[in-house]
Amino acid sequence: MSKFGPGLLLTALCAGCLADDSPESAQALRDAADPQLLFWDALNELCGRAYAGSVTASVPPDESFEGQAIVMHVRECETGMIRIPFHIGENRSRTWVITSTAVGLSLEHDHRHADGTEDEVTRYGGDTQGRGEATVQRFHADDYTAELVPAAAENVWTIEIEPGTVLSYELRRGGSDRHFRVEFDLGREISAPPPPWGG
Numbered sequence: 001m002s003k004f005g006p007g008l009l010l011t012a013l014c015a016g017c018l019a020d021d022s023p024e025s026a027q028a029l030r031d032a033a034d035p036q037l038l039f040w041d042a043l044n045e046l047c048g049r050a051y052a053g054s055v056t057a058s059v060p061p062d063e064s065f066e067g068q069a070i071v072m073h074v075r076e077c078e079t080g081m082i083r084i085p086f087h088i089g090e091n092r093s094r095t096w097v098i099t100s101t102a103v104g105l106s107l108e109h110d111h112r113h114a115d116g117t118e119d120e121v122t123r124y125g126g127d128t129q130g131r132g133e134a135t136v137q138r139f140h141a142d143d144y145t146a147e148l149v150p151a152a153a154e155n156v157w158t159i160e161i162e163p164g165t166v167l168s169y170e171l172r173r174g175g176s177d178r179h180f181r182v183e184f185d186l187g188r189e190i191s192a193p194p195p196p197w198g199g
Contacts, residue, residue, distance in 0.1 A: 036105055038134035040082075042161045043098065047077040050192045051167070053184035059177050064088065071193050072096075072167070072184050083110075085196035086169075092196045093119065096169070098159075104128035107139040107157055116198035124148050126157060136160045162186070 050073040055065050068089035076083040084096040095110040105128045111119035126139035139157040146153035154174030161167050163186070170181040 035131045035134045036100075036128070036137065039132065039137050039161065040100065040105075042135070042163050043074065043082055044077055045163065046074040046167070046186070047082070048192075049074055049189050051184040051186060051188065052190050053182045055180070055182050056168075057170075057179050057181040059179040062180070064091075070182060071190065072169075073193055075192075075195075075199070083199075085193070085199065087193050087196070092194065092199075095196050095199065097125075101127070104131070105137055105139070106142075107159070110198075112196065112198035114197050118198075121149060124152065126155065135162060 050071055053070040053072060055062075055070065058065065065088060068091075069087075071087045073085045073087070074082065075085055080100040082098045084098070085092065086094040086096055088094070093112050093114075095112075097108040097110050099106045099108070106125065107127075108123055108125040111122040113119060124141075124145040126141045126145060128137055129140055132138060137159055139159075141153055141155040145155065152173065154176075156172050156174065158170040158172070159168070160170070165186055166183050167186055168181060168183045170179075172179050
């Protein structure tokens with residue numbers, strides 16, 4: 001399990017680059033300041049840790065979250081991929097999968113049954129458009145999602161990280177009032193939960 005993202009490594013390598021005028025040095029400095037690499041580093045810093053959360057917006061209301069412990073666990077960090085199980089009480093069916101692509105970042109929702117088999121509605125998500133911000137990345141629904149769940153064609157998922165303070169996951173659906181947001185307190189680490197179903 002790697003705790004080091006590409007941006008963190010580049011930043012370390014560039015500690016003495018300011019006095020180096022080579023093209024390679026200039027490119028490394030640009031990469032080290034890339035918002036998506038900084039975002040990736042912040043996520044990677046949480047690797048292996050788990051945090052409790054609470055729903056701060058749910059339109060329409062989702063009763064399945066009421067009275068349930070909400071936990072996210074940054075469980076697996078590999079080169080180009082981070083997997084984050086998202087548990088609701090005893091339901092361990094959900095995992096967020098963030099990957100680095102040739103053009104940006106991708107968010108996928110991996111949904112499983114208790115026996116580990118895939119749910120009929122799974123692997124949906126979206127891609128970033130542009131480089132975003134070091135603390136905020138937005139994922140716009142992709143073509144696969146639009147075909148799988150037509151109502152979700154205008155979905156935008158947002159993940160925001162304020163290191164040491166909060167990580168939030170938010171969904172908004174264009175053309176409707178659909179809005180969901182959950183926030184996790186990064187100031188209070190908790191014990192890691194059981195593995196996700198199929199994990």
